[in-house]
Amino acid sequence: MRMRVVYLWALAALIAVSACEDDETIAPPTTSVASTASSGGSATVASSSTTGGGGAGGRATGGSGPQGDWSCLGTGTAPRWSSGPPNPIDAATEDWLGLNALADVLVRVCDYTDPSCQNPTSQGTTDSQGIASVVEAVDHRQFYEFSLATVIAPTVRFFNGPPPSFACTMPDLAACECEGCTLPQCDDGNGNFADCTCPVCTTDPYCSNANNCIDDSVCDPFLEGCVCVDCMAHPLCGSGQGGAGGQGGAGGGSGFACVDVTALTPLFVPTSLLSPADLSGAMQAMSVTDDPARGHIYVDMFDCAGERAPGMVLTVDTADGQTVYGYIGTSGDFEPALSETSTFGQAGVFNLPAGEAIITPVIVASGDTLPVRRVHVRAGTVTFAAVIDPLPEAQ
Secondary structure (H helix, E strand, O other): OOHEEEEOOOEEEEEHHHHHOOOOOOOOOOOOOOHHHOOOOOOOOOOOOEEEEEEEEEOOOOOOOOOOOOOOOOOOOOOOOOOOEEEEEEEEEEOOOOOOOOOOOOEEEEEEEOOOOOOOOEEEOOOOOOEEEEEEEOOEEEEEEEEOOOOOOEEEEEEEOOOOOOOOHHHOOOOOOOOOOOOOEOOOOOOOOOOOOOHHOOOOOOOOOHHHHHOOOOEOOOOOOOOOOOOOOOOOOOOOOOOOOOOOOOOOOOOOOEEEOOOOOEEEEEEEEOHHHHHHHHHHHHOOOOOOOOOEEEEEOOOOOEEEOOEEEEOOOOOOOOOOOEEEEEOEEEOOOOOOOOOOOEEEEEEEEEEEEEEEEEEEOOEOOOOEEEEEEEOOOOEEEEEEOOOOOOO
């Protein structure tokens, strides 16, 4: 996975807030719950998940389980829309466990003011690697729609704020350099990286992993290292230095072409998608009877340190007597006995009325609320609120 250019701008901004600065590299928030288990026990509460009633959300008090880091509350700056052309996006899809890429998924980008996506502004179909090339606006709010009959549950996904532009800070097309090799380390631990083709990146876990090779016959020096057939003939690699190469073939390379490092690099937007069976299993675990006229919300919650947040509950303003709140335990499954997030920081709200919904996260231990998130709920559809964090809504 091209972890260096993951589309997690809300979470990246959150990390900056945790360092007491003003406004996804961290694993994507919708990766498999099975692959993102945290150490430690789940938050324990006496009551089971609750149903509706004006969005009561199963709110508990006291917070007997692990608690997150909320030292940054009140210090964040809301992301802001800006002018400029749409950003290129590589929308990547995989199954819920993150084991398999999903081909043939229709990905559409839609304006927030067009909740049924009658007029998508961009669309594409995922290839054999599960990637569709689309563009997303930077000057107004949009969302993503995913569909592939019988394979995935219809899904929409919302982010907070515009996607960041990723451009090389020191582009040199002649030398095929993006960030160059000025850093003494491949990854300085502060979000700064040297090009993967630099000598300091020879043993870097990302750059030295042939599974990260793009293999499109064009060397991307920032994302592909000398192990990749695309970059083996790069001047910093030398013929044959790459060894076995990526999926493209044997080492040594037969030619060399450089990606246009002066252009915007598509941001990598990974999304793990539920199958109909996955969704049905979750609802069965929570004793929910599916109402096809209603929709569901899945939420990932992160604290000021960018860690998944335990000890949280949700309220949704449109919840009613048919709505059921659930929380995922450390087993990776919804656990009816939980009424707040475990160390997985994930929750689901089932059988919400269709229409716009306002999600309010609440810290159980203190009763403090995090900034709200507005999303659309569709009938028979899963809505992913990609990141719930301490940052205010985008302005």
